Amino acid sequence: MFGFSRPQGVSFLIMLAAVIISPAFFYPILLMKVLCFALFACAYNLLIGYVGLGSFGHAAFFGMGGYIAAYSAKKWGLDPALAIIAGGLVGAVLGAVFGWLAIGRQGIYFAMITLALSQMVFFFCTQASFTGGEDGIQQVPRGKLFGMISLQDDMAMYTVVAVIFLVTFLLIHRIVHSPFGQVLKAIRENEPRATSLGYRTDDYKMLVFILSAGIAGIAGGTKSIVFGIATLTDVANAQSGEVILMTLVGGMGTIFGPVLGALILNFIESYLAQLGAWFAVTQGVIFVLCIMFFRRGILGELAARLKVAL
Amino acid sequence: MSLSRRSLLGTTAAAATAFGAARSGRAQAANTIKIGVLNDQSGPYRDTGGVTSVACTKLAVAEFAAKGFNVEVVAADHQNKPDVGAEIARQWYDRDGVDMIIDVPTSSVALAVAGVAKEKNKLHINVGAATSDLTGKSCAPSLIHWCYDTYMLAKSTGGATVKAGGDSWFFVTADYAFGQQLQKDTTAFVTAAGGKVMGSVAYPFPGTTDFSSFLLQAQASGAKVLGLCNAGGDTVNSIKQAHEFGVKMKLAAMLMFITDVNALGLDVAQGLTLTESFYWDLNDRTRAFTERAKKVTPNNWPNMVHAGCYSGTLHFLKAVADMGIEAAKKGTGTAIAERMKAMPTDDDAFGKGSIRADGRGLFKSYLFQVKTPAESKGKWDYYKVMGETSATEAWRPLADGGCYYLKS
Numbered sequence: 048m049f050g051f052s053r054p055q056g057v058s059f060l061i062m063l064a065a066v067i068i069s070p071a072f073f074y075p076i077l078l079m080k081v082l083c084f085a086l087f088a089c090a091y092n093l094l095i096g097y098v099g100l101g102s103f104g105h106a107a108f109f110g111m112g113g114y115i116a117a118y119s120a121k122k123w124g125l126d127p128a129l130a131i132i133a134g135g136l137v138g139a140v141l142g143a144v145f146g147w148l149a150i151g152r153q154g155i156y157f158a159m160i161t162l163a164l165s166q167m168v169f170f171f172c173t174q175a176s177f178t179g180g181e182d183g184i185q186q187v188p189r190g191k192l193f194g195m196i197s198l199q200d201d202m203a204m205y206t207v208v209a210v211i212f213l214v215t216f217l218l219i220h221r222i223v224h225s226p227f228g229q230v231l232k233a234i235r236e237n238e239p240r241a242t243s244l245g246y247r248t249d250d251y252k253m254l255v256f257i258l259s260a261g262i263a264g265i266a267g268g269t270k271s272i273v274f275g276i277a278t279l280t281d282v283a284n285a286q287s288g289e290v291i292l293m294t295l296v297g298g299m300g301t302i303f304g305p306v307l308g309a310l311i312l313n314f315i316e317s318y319l320a321q322l323g324a325w326f327a328v329t330q331g332v333i334f335v336l337c338i339m340f341f342r343r344g345i346l347g348e349l350a351a352r353l354k355v356a357l
Numbered sequence: 358m359s360l361s362r363r364s365l366l367g368t369t370a371a372a373a374t375a376f377g378a379a380r381s382g383r384a385q386a387a388n389t390i391k392i393g394v395l396n397d398q399s400g401p402y403r404d405t406g407g408v409t410s411v412a413c414t415k416l417a418v419a420e421f422a423a424k425g426f427n428v429e430v431v432a433a434d435h436q437n438k439p440d441v442g443a444e445i446a447r448q449w450y451d452r453d454g455v456d457m458i459i460d461v462p463t464s465s466v467a468l469a470v471a472g473v474a475k476e477k478n479k480l481h482i483n484v485g486a487a488t489s490d491l492t493g494k495s496c497a498p499s500l501i502h503w504c505y506d507t508y509m510l511a512k513s514t515g516g517a518t519v520k521a522g523g524d525s526w527f528f529v530t531a532d533y534a535f536g537q538q539l540q541k542d543t544t545a546f547v548t549a550a551g552g553k554v555m556g557s558v559a560y561p562f563p564g565t566t567d568f569s570s571f572l573l574q575a576q577a578s579g580a581k582v583l584g585l586c587n588a589g590g591d592t593v594n595s596i597k598q599a600h601e602f603g604v605k606m607k608l609a610a611m612l613m614f615i616t617d618v619n620a621l622g623l624d625v626a627q628g629l630t631l632t633e634s635f636y637w638d639l640n641d642r643t644r645a646f647t648e649r650a651k652k653v654t655p656n657n658w659p660n661m662v663h664a665g666c667y668s669g670t671l672h673f674l675k676a677v678a679d680m681g682i683e684a685a686k687k688g689t690g691t692a693i694a695e696r697m698k699a700m701p702t703d704d705d706a707f708g709k710g711s712i713r714a715d716g717r718g719l720f721k722s723y724l725f726q727v728k729t730p731a732e733s734k735g736k737w738d739y740y741k742v743m744g745e746t747s748a749t750e751a752w753r754p755l756a757d758g759g760c761y762y763l764k765s
Contacts, residue, residue: 074452076444173561181533181562182465183439186472201451274447275476276469278440317448 050224054355058303066209075201076273081313082212083270088293088305089219090262095291096300097223098255099235103158103287104145104165105263108138110282111168112264117184117277118177127190127198131211131268138264139257141168146256150249165287172282183278187271204273211269215262220302222258231255292330296337298344301357307346388682389427392418392670393455395445395470396462396485398434400563401590404616404657406462406485408432410666412653414459417670420649426682428674431455435466437563442466446473446481456686457482457673457693460666462588464488464535471500480690482673484665487588487612488538489753492717496760499690501697503718504634504665504707507535508753510611511542513632513724513746515584518609519550521630523582527575527606528557529568529595530586536562539586539611555580562587568595569602576604588612593620600625614660618739623730626739634722634751635661635706636740646705658737664706669718672702710748715760722751 051059069078087109094100112134120130149160172178179185189198198204222228233241234248241248271277280286289312297308312330319326341348350357394414396406411432418428431453435442442461449455450473458474461467462485474481475497482501483491489508491500526547530536536559544554555578558571572595575583583606585595592610599608610617613631637647637658650659650667659667676696677685685693694716702710702718710720725740733739755763 074448076447076451080444181439182468185439185443185469274440274443275472276440276443278438280438280440 050221052356054350054353054357055302058357062303062306063213066213070202070205075205077313077317079201079205079208079273080270081310082208083266083273084290084293084313085306085309086212086215086266086269087263087290088297088309089216089302090259090266091290092294092299092302092305093219093222093255093262094259095294096304097228097235098231098252100252100256101154101158101291102145102149102161102256102259103291104161104163104168105260105290106282106284106286107145107165107168108141108260108263109267109270109286109290110172110277110279111141112138112267113271113277113281114172114178114184114267115264116268117187117271120190120272121184121187124190126194127192127207127272130190131265131272134268134271135261135265138267139261141264142257142260143253145260146253150252150256162284162287165282166284169279169282169284172279178277178279181279183276184271185276187275187277189272189275198272208269208273211265215265216306219262222255223302227251227254292334295344296333296341298341298347298350298357301344301346301350303357304344304346308344311345387686388425389429389454390457390674390677390682390685391429391431391453391455392673393446393449393453393458394430394432394460394666395435395442395449395458396432396460397437397589398432400437402437402462402485402588403590404620405589405614405660406460406662409616409654409657409659409663410460410485413650413659413663413667414670416650416653417667417674421671421674421678424678426677435461435463437463437466439465439469443469443473446470447477450474450477450479456480457690459483459669459673460485460662462486462662463533464490464538465533467491468495468534471495471497474499474690478689478691480673480693482669484669485662487535489542489758490534490538492713492715492760493753493758494760496715496758496762498716498762499694501669501694501712501716501718503669504661504720505612505632505722506717506752507539507542507612509634509722509746509751510632511539511546512751513722513744514609514611514630515543515546516550517630517724517744518582518607519547519552523607523609524550524552525580526552526554526582526584526609527578527580528554528584528586529571529575530557530559531562531565531588531591532559533562535588536586540584543584543586543611562591565591566594568598571595572599572602572604576602576606580606582607582609585610586612589614589617590620593617596621596629597625614662615737615739616657616660618727619658619737623728623733623739626727627729629727630743631725631727632722633661633725634720635659635664636723636725636742637737638740639723639742640708642705642708659706668702668704668706671704672697672700672712676700713752713755715755715758715763717752717755717758719748719752721748722746 115137116130116134119125293308294305298304394411457480459482464486467486484503487507489506491502530540618626698712707720724744
């Protein structure tokens with residue numbers, strides 16, 4: 048019904064099953080973090096994997112979405128669902144601004160403009176009073192969903208996060224496999240030809256940039272509601288790098304790759320945290336190995352071997 | 358069909374590898390008390406806390422002859438990031454069965470961890486962080502703040518500096534919860550004593566290593582006293598650079614530890630006044646404690662945070678033994694905190710003390726002056742005692758804190 052091919056359908060069912068049963072085996076907070084980052088990576092993948100636009104500034108949308116959701120939930124007592132949506136909207140608006148400035152540029156110039164703008168957002172966040180600077184926005188209440196269901200319980204929260212993730216994941220899948228998505232892929236493969244066929248490629252790129260930024264904002268908002276805190280970490284440059292890494296490790300341009308990438312990197316981070324600084328080294332080694340042996344990412348490589356699209 | 362079966366196999370294999378790396382850590386021995394030391398092990402506060410805090414916590418555990426239960430110590434680096442700290446705390450309390458988290462320097466992280474401790478009703482003994490909000494507007498029934506805070510530092514060092522003629526101040530402040538609170542508390546004492554504040558500048562934390570522009574700004578203000586509202590490596594760097602630039606102002610390091618003096622060397626640090634609640638050479642008991650501590654941390658002698666980790670852990674274990682292990686494991690963090698408050702503290706590092714209803718640990722505070730190289734007789738012989746404030750005088754009065762659970 049969502050235009051899944053058979054292998055994709057099977058993969059989706061496996062993912063669905065994993066989402067449902069994994070809380071029985073793993074720490075739900077860690078799983079929620081994985082899902083938030085998976086969403087973030089999927090949003091990023093929508094841009095780099097399907098249109099070929101490499102943004103270096105996605106943390107700005109993720110982090111700002113987090114701040115807005117945290118602020119509106121804490122200061123205005125907004126319903127958590129509305130707070131997350133507010134985060135997504137602000138991410139989209141910010142994406143529109145970024146896109147307006149960057150879309151006309153290609154390749155490295157595009158990347159540099161997004162990087163510069165996200166650094167501006169970062170320094171804005173260190174100074175603006177509503178973000179709490181270094182302290183961040185702390186002790187954000189999870190609140191009650193639709194005013195009724197308390198999210199204090201981790202399993203209730205997990206269910207909400209899982210639903211947000213699955214719905215947005217299907218949305219992304221739908222976008223990618225729609226006629227609109229076909230045009231995006233045409234732009235990725237050969238932009239002048241897409242232009243010559245009569246498509247206003249800049250408009251398409253702009254729209255998908257806003258979508259990607261909005262979904263990143265939703266991911267950030269969800270994360271800050273789950274953890275009850277929004278800080279500079281999420282808006283910092285390193286977070287943009289992290290999401291690139293997740294997407295590349297999992298498989299750029301595959302629909303499930305970013306989810307797998309987020310899963311792998313978050314589990315590594317969680318279980319190697321005792322190593323302290325060595326964690327970053329491990330992450331670097333993984334990245335290098337990935338570049339050397341799985342240039343298309345884990346799922347990308349697998350899909351190529353099996354000659355299917357995942 | 359064969360295609361989809363292969364893809365199925367492939368995806369399951371990928372999923373299995375990722376899942377196989379994980380393990381469930383829920384099993385928890387019923388008679389093991391688990392202590393988590395959470396602090397900065399790689400950044401600017403690694404010497405003031407860091408591995409020496411872990412060593413002193415373990416020392417307390419070793420000295421506390423096991424009374425029918427085992428004690429396990431785990432440690433982690435919070436990288437001075439509130440989100441990292443809160444996440445580790447959550448995981449420790451929820452998943453790893455940690456009963457008490459100790460140390461947690463960096464006030465921004467401390468406030469986040471205190472929030473988690475309050476939400477989960479688990480015990481947190483804060484030693485490393487300074488903000489007086491931990492027993493004020495961010496207090497929690499399961500939170501205890503051990504041996505120093507911004508109020509006590511401001512009262513002792515700030516008050517003494519104004520009395521010695523330093524009546525106009527300029528602050529260089531680390532721009533987060535701790536620096537801001539310390540500046541606020543110090544300003545209150547300076548103005549109350551008739552001094553005035555000529556200005557202040559806040560620098561980004563963490564990550565600032567070049568203080569020159571802030572120091573020149575301070576010198577240009579014409580104030581007599583340069584108040585440093587920072588800590589650890591930042592304090593060391595700013596004092597060093599003030600020395601190199603030949604800044605003529607009197608330096609007031611509002612928070613400084615003996616470990617910082619050691620890093621600076623007496624040539625640069627001599628003459629500074631500072632406040633700590635512990636010094637190794639105070640009396641026979643502190644010397645005895647330091648002799649034992651030196652065996653586990655020979656190159657970094659304990660400062661008040663390290664001594665506080667020892668003292669706090671010891672008192673916690675005494676309270677657990679007093680309650681009985683079963684009651685302690687079953688009980689809430691608040692229950693253990695209440696037992697700790699009900700018992701007077703007594704150990705070699707701080708002598709006799711107590712914990713107030715709002716979680717404030719009450720100990721004497723000492724005003725020290727750093728010795729000149731000529732006065733120093735040996736390794737770590739750095740301080741002259743200039744004065745002491747009794748445990749009843751040193752801290753913010755109970756009524757002024759505004760701790761919510763006392764009002765009922």
